[in-house]
Amino acid sequence: MEQFLLKVEGMSCGHCKAAVESALKEIGVETATVNLEAGTVDVAFDPQRLSIGQVKEAIEEAGYDVA
Amino acid sequence: MEQFLLKVEGMSCGHCKAAVESALKEIGVETATVNLEAGTVDVAFDPQRLSIGQVKEAIEEAGYDVA
Numbered sequence: 577m578e579q580f581l582l583k584v585e586g587m588s589c590g591h592c593k594a595a596v597e598s599a600l601k602e603i604g605v606e607t608a609t610v611n612l613e614a615g616t617v618d619v620a621f622d623p624q625r626l627s628i629g630q631v632k633e634a635i636e637e638a639g640y641d642v643a
Numbered sequence: 644m645e646q647f648l649l650k651v652e653g654m655s656c657g658h659c660k661a662a663v664e665s666a667l668k669e670i671g672v673e674t675a676t677v678n679l680e681a682g683t684v685d686v687a688f689d690p691q692r693l694s695i696g697q698v699k700e701a702i703e704e705a706g707y708d709v710a
Contacts, residue, residue, distance in 0.1 A: 590706075591658030639657075 579620040583643035599638040646687040650710035666705040
């Protein structure tokens with residue numbers, strides 16, 4: 577399992593938190609936790625199934641910018 | 644038809660806009676338009692079907708504070 581703490585811009589409310597966490601779970605991450613105050617996403621995934629590029633892409637497709 | 648411009652706190656993004664407009668349409672308002680920058684909801688409804696109290700209640704139930 578690999579774990580990353582990503583800085584993500586534009587997440588402003590509980591809907592945004594749910595949208596990002598749900599987008600990440602859909603692509604098969606193990607865990608995804610948004611911290612709205614910090615503007616971060618803590619994500620863990622199996623590197624044999626996903627790449628960090630795919631994780632970032634899923635966040636961006638949900639409408640947010642990965643810093 | 645009656646029209647009100649309500650000041651609403653806590654609407655921060657497109658999801659919030661959609662949540663408030665959808666909650667108001669569910670209770671039967673004629674039109675509901677959120678302006679995120681201004682923090683307002685412009686709402687029109689038939690006073691024989693709804694009261695302003697019901698409109699405010701729907702917004703609060705969606706999770707936002709009517710000022």
